[in-house]
Amino acid sequence: xxxxxxxxxxxxxxxxxxxxxxxxxxxxxxxxxxxxxxxxxxxxxxxxxxxxxxxxxxxxxxxxxxxxxxxxxxxxxxxxxxxxxxxxxxxxxxxxxxxxxxxxxxxxxxxxxxxxxxxxxxxxxxxxxxxxxxxxxxxxxxxxxxxxxxxxxxxxxxxxxxxxxxxxxxxxxxxxxxxxxxxxxxxxxxxxxxxxxxxxxxxxxxxxxxxxxxxxxxxxxxxxxxxxxxxxxxxxxxxxxxxxxxxxxxxxxxxxxxxxxxxxxxxxxxxxxxxxxxxxxxxxxxxxxxxxxxxxxxxxxxxxxxxxxxxxxxxxxxxxxxxxxxxxxxxxxxxxxxxxxxxxxxxxxxxxxxxxxxxxxxxxxxxxxxxxxxxxxxxxxxxxxxxxxxxxxxxxxxxxxxxxxxxxxxxxxxxxxxxxxxxxxxx
Numbered sequence: 001x002x003x004x005x006x007x008x009x010x011x012x013x014x015x016x017x018x019x020x021x022x023x024x025x026x027x028x029x030x031x032x033x034x035x036x037x038x039x040x041x042x043x044x045x046x047x048x049x050x051x052x053x054x055x056x057x058x059x060x061x062x063x064x065x066x067x068x069x070x071x072x073x074x075x076x077x078x079x080x081x082x083x084x085x086x087x088x089x090x091x092x093x094x095x096x097x098x099x100x101x102x103x104x105x106x107x108x109x110x111x112x113x114x115x116x117x118x119x120x121x122x123x124x125x126x127x128x129x130x131x132x133x134x135x136x137x138x139x140x141x142x143x144x145x146x147x148x149x150x151x152x153x154x155x156x157x158x159x160x161x162x163x164x165x166x167x168x169x170x171x172x173x174x175x176x177x178x179x180x181x182x183x184x185x186x187x188x189x190x191x192x193x194x195x196x197x198x199x200x201x202x203x204x205x206x207x208x209x210x211x212x213x214x215x216x217x218x219x220x221x222x223x224x225x226x227x228x229x230x231x232x233x234x235x236x237x238x239x240x241x242x243x244x245x246x247x248x249x250x251x252x253x254x255x256x257x258x259x260x261x262x263x264x265x266x267x268x269x270x271x272x273x274x275x276x277x278x279x280x281x282x283x284x285x286x287x288x289x290x291x292x293x294x295x296x297x298x299x300x301x302x303x304x305x306x307x308x309x310x311x312x313x314x315x316x317x318x319x320x321x322x323x324x325x326x327x328x329x330x331x332x333x334x335x336x337x338x339x340x341x342x343x344x345x346x347x348x349x350x351x352x353x354x355x356x357x358x359x360x361x362x363x364x365x366x367x368x369x370x371x372x373x374x375x376x377x378x379x380x381x382x383x384x385x386x387x388x389x390x391x392x393x394x395x396x397x398x399x400x401x402x403x404x405x406x407x408x409x410x411x412x413x414x415x416x417x418x419x420x421x422x423x424x425x426x427x
Contacts, residue, residue: 066083084100090109091113102121138155144175145168146335167336168337174234190360193356213245222306223287225311226309227290228335233290238267247289249291252294293311310329351373354374
């Protein structure tokens with residue numbers, strides 16, 4: 001690695017960290033379980049000065065063993081252990097878990113959340129709709145990550161904190177666009193918080209996918225695209241050129257497609273692979289097949305005959321990732337903000353204090369402090385998203401069972417005292 005001129009300071013320090021991370025990743029197996037979450041390292045990163053478990057006495061959000069807790073509101077944000085009241089930013093499984101007594105999320109994401117956590121007691125809010133929780137005023141604002149994803153704005157005693165959840169700034173036809181929310185303290189993810197991560201314009205990526213699919217179709221070859229079944233798959237379906245040929249989905253993807261359609265998201269007509277006889281390979285010769293990563297290297301792929309495969313993920317930006325995945329093509333497509341996007345979101349929040357939750361935490365905290373902000377980190381269990389476990393059972397078969405969405409669902413319009421419903425367990 002070439003030495004960095006001292007005059008370049010911060011930029012080169014971060015670039016060094018980026019290249020060191022990339023070089024280290026060459027020796028690692030690409031982790032398919034992390035749904036655009038993180039790349040695990042052989043050795044844990046150096047221990048940083050983290051926010052104390054109990055937090056500062058006047059902080060609006062503190063880290064507890066159960067998750068991120070708001071003392072004046074008496075609720076948690078995306079807790080990883082069972083709690084009484086949980087505000088959920090989105091339905092990926094590292095943020096939304098079974099076991100809480102009462103859930104609060106966006107109305108836009110209710111169908112998806114209920115499809116993944118059937119039977120929960122769920123209360124929903126429209127974007128921007130305020131709700132009194134304890135002594136706080138809470139509202140949910142678009143995060144642009146997946147359908148229904150939200151930033152959580154908390155106001156108390158003249159102060160405003162925002163917890164971002166996962167987010168991206170790129171245009172996505174399947175979810176509401178990221179909305180900057182002004183605050184004093186911004187709690188941010190940093191999944192791709194290194195300078196090497198810079199996304200191309202989404203349209204250029206989908207043009208590349210279309211070109212790959214079109215070429216395969218012209219040669220009578222199926223195109224199998226692996227991508228995460230919640231969010232990424234629907235974004236792909238909504239953005240490719242459906243006129244090229246038929247589109248089929250793995251059985252684990254279709255329940256999420258159904259939830260998106262029920263929420264009003266326009267997706268092209270797709271067939272289910274499991275509805276086609278295994279010997280009828282000709283049906284797939286010009287088709288695009290969207291499947292979760294867990295279907296790779298499974299017997300399920302034999303039904304397509306001659307096929308080309310590809311993987312769509314932000315991790316495809318890493319040198320060697322496509323080779324380790326063993327696919328023909330890699331498309332750099334992420335539902336998380338890249339390095340410039342993270343910088344933009346933090347800057348537009350207006351926050352003077354920033355707390356980083358997961359991803360490339362240490363480089364981001366260091367960079368923020370060098371910019372004159374007060375930056376630190378929370379220990380969380382985000383990032384190891386096992387959302388693709390929903391395909392594990394279908395990887396050896398064809399179809400995933402249809403999830404029931406029976407639940408107690410309320411909105412804040414039902415009664416003026418929505419927070420009291422939560423306290424009474426009626427939500």
